[in-house]
Amino acid sequence: MTGWRAAAVLCLAAGTAHAPLYAQAADALTWLRKIQDATRNLSYSGTFVYQHGGRSETSRITRLATGDIERLEVLDGMPRELVRTRDTVRCYLPESKVVKVERRTADRTFPALLPEQLSSLASNYDISLGEVRRVGGFECQAVVLAPKDNLRYGYRLYADTASGMLVRAVTVDAAGKQIEQFMFTQLDIGHVTADMVRPRHATSSWRVEDAATTPTRLTGWSLSADLPGFHKVIELTRRMGESKPVGQLVYSDGLAAVSVFIEPLAVRGEPARTGLASLGAIHIYTREVANHMVTVVGEAPAASVQRFANAVQYQRP
Amino acid sequence: MNESISALMDGELEGRAADEALELVRRDGMAADTWRLYHLVSDAMHEQPLLSEGFTRRVSARLAAEPTVLAPGRLPGRTPAQRFAYAAAASVAAVGLVGWLAFTPQRPVEVPVAKADPVAPPALRAVSLPEAANDYLLAHQGFSPRVSLQGMAPYVRTVAERPDEPSK
Numbered sequence: 001m002t003g004w005r006a007a008a009v010l011c012l013a014a015g016t017a018h019a020p021l022y023a024q025a026a027d028a029l030t031w032l033r034k035i036q037d038a039t040r041n042l043s044y045s046g047t048f049v050y051q052h053g054g055r056s057e058t059s060r061i062t063r064l065a066t067g068d069i070e071r072l073e074v075l076d077g078m079p080r081e082l083v084r085t086r087d088t089v090r091c092y093l094p095e096s097k098v099v100k101v102e103r104r105t106a107d108r109t110f111p112a113l114l115p116e117q118l119s120s121l122a123s124n125y126d127i128s129l130g131e132v133r134r135v136g137g138f139e140c141q142a143v144v145l146a147p148k149d150n151l152r153y154g155y156r157l158y159a160d161t162a163s164g165m166l167v168r169a170v171t172v173d174a175a176g177k178q179i180e181q182f183m184f185t186q187l188d189i190g191h192v193t194a195d196m197v198r199p200r201h202a203t204s205s206w207r208v209e210d211a212a213t214t215p216t217r218l219t220g221w222s223l224s225a226d227l228p229g230f231h232k233v234i235e236l237t238r239r240m241g242e243s244k245p246v247g248q249l250v251y252s253d254g255l256a257a258v259s260v261f262i263e264p265l266a267v268r269g270e271p272a273r274t275g276l277a278s279l280g281a282i283h284i285y286t287r288e289v290a291n292h293m294v295t296v297v298g299e300a301p302a303a304s305v306q307r308f309a310n311a312v313q314y315q316r317p
Numbered sequence: 318m319n320e321s322i323s324a325l326m327d328g329e330l331e332g333r334a335a336d337e338a339l340e341l342v343r344r345d346g347m348a349a350d351t352w353r354l355y356h357l358v359s360d361a362m363h364e365q366p367l368l369s370e371g372f373t374r375r376v377s378a379r380l381a382a383e384p385t386v387l388a389p390g391r392l393p394g395r396t397p398a399q400r401f402a403y404a405a406a407a408s409v410a411a412v413g414l415v416g417w418l419a420f421t422p423q424r425p426v427e428v429p430v431a432k433a434d435p436v437a438p439p440a441l442r443a444v445s446l447p448e449a450a451n452d453y454l455l456a457h458q459g460f461s462p463r464v465s466l467q468g469m470a471p472y473v474r475t476v477a478e479r480p481d482e483p484s485k
Contacts, residue, residue, distance in 0.1 A: 032466070039468050050473045059473050072469040082472050089472075091455055100452075102459055157466070166467055182470050211456065233460060240452045250460040259457040275444030282454065282474055286447060295447065297457040 028127040031143045031159060038164030041065055045196060046187035052180035052280030062196045069197040083199045092199060097206045103213065121254035124148055124229040130156065135168045136184050145255065150174045151227060151304045152256050153281055163189055171281040173301065180280035213238040218247040221262055223311040227304060229253040251308070258298030258308055265293050276302055290314035322348060451475045 045062040057076040063069070067085070074080040081092040087104035121127065130142025140158035147154050154176075158168040168183040215236045230251040237245045240261075247262035265272060265288065272293040277284045283305040285296045289312050296309040324330050325338040341348045447453065454475050458464070463471045 035466050039466060048470060050470075057473060059470075061469055063468055070469045072472055074473055074475070078476075080475060082469055084469055089455075089459060091472075100455060102455065104459070169463075169467060169470075182467065182473075238456060240456060241449060248456060250457075252460070252462055255462050257457065257461040257463075259453070259460065261453060261456070273444050273447070277444050277446040277450070279446060279450070279454070279476065280474055282457075284446065284450065284453065286444070295453060297453045299461060299463070 024129060025122065025127055028129045028143050029122065031129065031141060031164075032121075032127070032157075034164035035143070035157065035159045035166050038159070039166065042163060042165060042189055043192040044165065044187060044189045045192055046184045048182055048184045048187075050180070050182050050280070058185075062192055064192045064194060064197045067194070069194075071197040071199070073200075081200060083197065090199065092201050092203065092206075094201055097203075099201075099203050099206050099208050101208060101210045103211070120229075120231070121145070124152060124253045125154075125255070132161065133158075136187065138162075138165075138167050138187070140167050147174070149228065150301065151229065151307075152253055152300055153179060155255070160187075165189060171299075209239070209241060211238045211240070213248075218249065218262065220314050220317045221247060221249070222313060222315070223260075223308070224313045225307075225311045227251070227258075227307055227311075230258065233257070256299045258296060258300055258305065260308060260312060261293075261295040261297065262289075262312070263293050263295075265291050276306065278302065285309040287312075446476055 043063055043065040045060070047058060047060050050057045050059065057074060059075055060071075060073045062071045069086075070084045072082045079094050081094075083090050083092070089102040091100040091102075093099070125145040125147055128144050128146075130144045132139060132141050134140065135158045138160040139162070141161050143157045143159065145155040145157070154172045154174075156168075156170040156172065157166055159166050165187065167187065168181065170181040171179045173179055213236050215234060218235055218237070230253045233250040233252045235249050236247075238248055240246045240263075243263065247260075249260040249262075251258045251260070272286055272288040274287045275285070281299050283296075283298055283300065283302045285302075285305045285308075287294050287309050292314070294309055294312045296305050296312075298305040298308065321330065321334070321338045322342065325335060325342075330338055343349070455472070458472050458474065461471055
């Protein structure tokens with residue numbers, strides 16, 4: 001214990017402001033930026049596997065950097081295709097001939113790790129560099145995000161040392177047990193043409209479900225207690241499926257996000273089923289509040305999602 | 318001297334050794350300087366805003382001016398100054414521990430969270446995914462900062478099974 005402090009004093013004396021351990025955390029943050037830049041600036045195509053709870057699903061992902069178009073095709077189970085063009089995500093469901101449309105609002109494009117979010121990340125996670133190892137044929141640098149409390153999961157990210165592309169991402173719980181992972185089994189950087197990101201379906205006769213998201217204040221609704229480290233990102237109304245407007249509040253700790261959906265009970269025409277469901281690292285908790293169905297969807301441990309749901313309150317304005 | 322002050326900050330001293338170290342900090346100007354320097358380093362490492370010049374002196378003066386309310390169960394044989402020093406040392410030790418955990422990158426996930434209360438309270442009723450789960454997941458995913466690290470990949474987190482009955 002004495003050693004590190006003495007070393008830190010030496011560093012200060014030598015004019016460097018940071019101790020070696022601090023420098024390591026800074027290196028890890030730099031790697032996160034590198035991953036983000038690669039995700040944003042590279043064209044790539046690849047096949048990846050999503051594993052959770054003993055299941056695995058294979059998908060193809062293709063991104064064309066010029067034009068900022070990205071296409072995701074889920075190859076297992078019910079056919080689904082998602083195409084994002086700059087600020088709009090379209091989800092094509094060929095079996096039901098439905099296309100769901102999510103448009104970003106002008107004040108909010110896709111989330112990016114801005115410097116202030118990186119510092120918020122650093123206050124909720126211990127961020128460090130892990131080992132360098134080969135993953136899917138790429139030499140990868142591991143970046144480890146260990147949660148500082150049990151309100152969030154931990155992450156191990158493996159990024160290609162050459163390009164910064166995220167090749168593998170593992171989510172772990174507080175005990176270190178793997179909850180889910182994404183991993184490229186094949187990845188080709190570059191060589192993407194406009195043809196490869198074009199939606200496959202002719203949708204002229206399909207039903208269009210536009211989410212019509214509108215940022216707003218959800219009057220009367222709030223959380224009675226905040227979950228440490230999570231702050232509100234956005235508050236909006238939207239449509240879901242064919243339902244009447246649904247309220248959505250989104251909270252984030254810099255990496256994990258939790259959405260609170262609020263809809264009048266009559267909308268779905270069925271009583272709210274209180275309880276918890278899960279899918280990989282995502283938990284969904286439903287409960288009834290003031291004749292509304294509150295559904296919390298979050299990439300966080302069950303207890304955190306439940307705490308969010310239990311904190312939702314309505315006060316007549 | 319520096320070793321014992323560092324150990325004091327880390328809460329590694331007990332009994333007599335702690336008393337001696339505290340006494341040293343109180344009486345010896347150089348020891349007091351070392352104590353302050355170590356805190357400065359600690360604050361810099363943890364990016365805590367640095368306290369203004371003379372903060373300690375002003376707080377001490379204010380504390381001395383505070384009226385004493387009640388002191389039930391006064392510890393025998395310790396002066397108020399010692400008690401204050403112990404409390405200060407304890408809180409500093411706590412900061413030291415948090416800082417140590419925060420900057421120990423070698424053993425990431427198994428830190429003390431593992432010992433905290435289990436993630437799912439036992440009373441939780443498990444239900445199957447709501448019928449509209451995919452709508453919720455789609456609506457949620459776009460706001461996850463993970464998208465900035467992984468692009469569209471997190472969008473695969475939808476329910477893969479066909480619903481038993483077509484939804485409409």
